[in-house]
Amino acid sequence: xxxxxxxxxxxxxxxxxxxxxxxxxxxxxxxxxxxxxxxxxxxxxxxxxxxxxxxxxxxxxxxxxxxxxxxxxxxxxxxxxxxxxxxxxxxxxxxxxxxxxxxxxxxxxxxxxxxxxxxxxxxxxxxxxxxxxxxxxxxxxxxxxxxxxxxxxxxxxxxxxxxxxxxxxxxxxxxxxxxxxxxxxxxxxxxxxxxxxxxxxxxxxxxxxxxxxxxxxxxxxxxxxxxxxxxxxxxxxxxxxxxxxxxxxxxxxxxxxxxxxxxxxxxxxxxxxxxxxxxxxxxxxxxxxxxxxxxxxxxxxxxxxxxxxxxxxxxxxxxxxxxxxxxxxxxxxxxxxxxxxxxxxxxxxxxxxxxxxxxxxxxxxxxxxxxxxxxxxxxxxxxxxxxxxxxxx
Numbered sequence: 109x110x111x112x113x114x115x116x117x118x119x120x121x122x123x124x125x126x127x128x129x130x131x132x133x134x135x136x137x138x139x140x141x142x143x144x145x146x147x148x149x150x151x152x153x154x155x156x157x158x159x160x161x162x163x164x165x166x167x168x169x170x171x172x173x174x175x176x177x178x179x180x181x182x183x184x185x186x187x188x189x190x191x192x193x194x195x196x197x198x199x200x201x202x203x204x205x206x207x208x209x210x211x212x213x214x215x216x217x218x219x220x221x222x223x224x225x226x227x228x229x230x231x232x233x234x235x236x237x238x239x240x241x242x243x244x245x246x247x248x249x250x251x252x253x254x255x256x257x258x259x260x261x262x263x264x265x266x267x268x269x270x271x272x273x274x275x276x277x278x279x280x281x282x283x284x285x286x287x288x289x290x291x292x293x294x295x296x297x298x299x300x301x302x303x304x305x306x307x308x309x310x311x312x313x314x315x316x317x318x319x320x321x322x323x324x325x326x327x328x329x330x331x332x333x334x335x336x337x338x339x340x341x342x343x344x345x346x347x348x349x350x351x352x353x354x355x356x357x358x359x360x361x362x363x364x365x366x367x368x369x370x371x372x373x374x375x376x377x378x379x380x381x382x383x384x385x386x387x388x389x390x391x392x393x394x395x396x397x398x399x400x401x402x403x404x405x406x407x408x409x410x411x412x413x414x415x416x417x418x419x420x421x422x423x424x425x426x427x428x429x430x431x432x433x434x435x436x437x438x439x440x441x442x443x444x445x446x447x448x449x450x451x452x453x454x455x456x457x458x459x460x461x462x463x464x465x466x467x468x469x470x471x472x473x474x475x476x477x478x479x480x481x482x483x484x485x486x487x488x489x490x491x492x493x494x495x496x497x498x499x500x501x
Contacts, residue, residue, distance in 0.1 A: 118255070122253065123180070127186070145383070151304040152319075153173065166361055183297050185286030185287060191278070199270070199279070213240045213281055215279045217238050219268075221271050223445070248260050254437065306319065319488055345466075372405075410482075430455075433448045
């Protein structure tokens with residue numbers, strides 16, 4: 109039994125896209141660009157993480173990561189009921205009951221444990237919201253990083269929902285949307301975006317966020333001497349390849365820009381679309397900022413290409429594998445799993461065949477610095493224009 113007649117969904121990001129799909133299942137049309145803006149919008153963060161037994165890796169965060177899911181729901185006026193339980197049987201009962209009542213349900217499940225994800229299983233986990241739009245006796249119809257629903261067995265649903273204690277059997281049901289909240293909510297979303305670029309971050313060091321973080325990133329990529337500079341932290345070899353390309357299940361710079369969000373170019377064009385939607389609601393003209401964000405989206409794409417350039421055969425192939433795996437999962441999560449696993453195996457072989465990239469490394473790093481310097485100039489103007497417009501009566 110399906111709770112919606114909709115057969116295709118357009119939301120892509122696991123948070124903002126799931127919100128869009130959840131509302132669409134109840135015939136409430138909210139674009140993913142509007143959900144992104146309400147969530148706090150785009151941002152910049154640069155971190156290097158190291159864990160025992162793993163290569164150091166880069167986190168290049170292009171969107172707000174300070175409670176974006178809850179912020180988007182609140183700023184869009186989404187009224188909802190949440191349910192949690194530590195008991196598997198109660199979690200299953202709750203889900204079946206709400207679907208029987210005709211409600212599309214948000215659940216949280218571990219992406220790495222999911223059979224359809226094509227990700228390495230065992231060591232890592234990531235509890236993300238997923239949309240359940242129907243049920244049968246032996247399974248549930250789920251929308252998760254796909255354009256249409258696919259069937260997940262009861263056993264697997266229970267397993268992925270119970271993977272992490274704090275989100276165990278958590279679910280959420282939509283009560284309605286108060287569009288009267290949008291005027292204030294979208295204003296708050298834009299102000300949060302500007303603050304993440306220009307002000308002290310809500311947590312952590314300023315050197316990791318916003319325009320300060322961008323300048324720090326540029327400095328580190330070009331740094332040959334200090335312990336955190338790329339000359340020492342990501343020297344030629346596996347460390348450098350990890351920073352650029354990552355591995356299956358562990359993003360590199362290319363993935364953060366091209367594959368983590370809603371759209372290519374670090375979601376800057378998505379944010380430009382949000383401003384075009386929000387302008388009439390707020391009575392603001394964001395024209396200049398929109399133009400700059402559309403322009404800088406192309407520069408972000410250039411930065412991604414600099415990390416996996418077509419001129420390096422192995423890196424080009426790694427990029428092609430990423431794109432094919434992503435497209436297959438979107439179109440047919442279940443039917444494409446064998447092909448995506450084959451591609452994952454090929455990815456590992458190509459990774460090794462790339463060698464240490466010692467000859468190409470300095471050129472790639474120089475190209476990253478050049479592209480990022482252009483981004484700082486354009487994006488800095490765009491955000492300041494945005495703040496200036498919001499400050500006007």
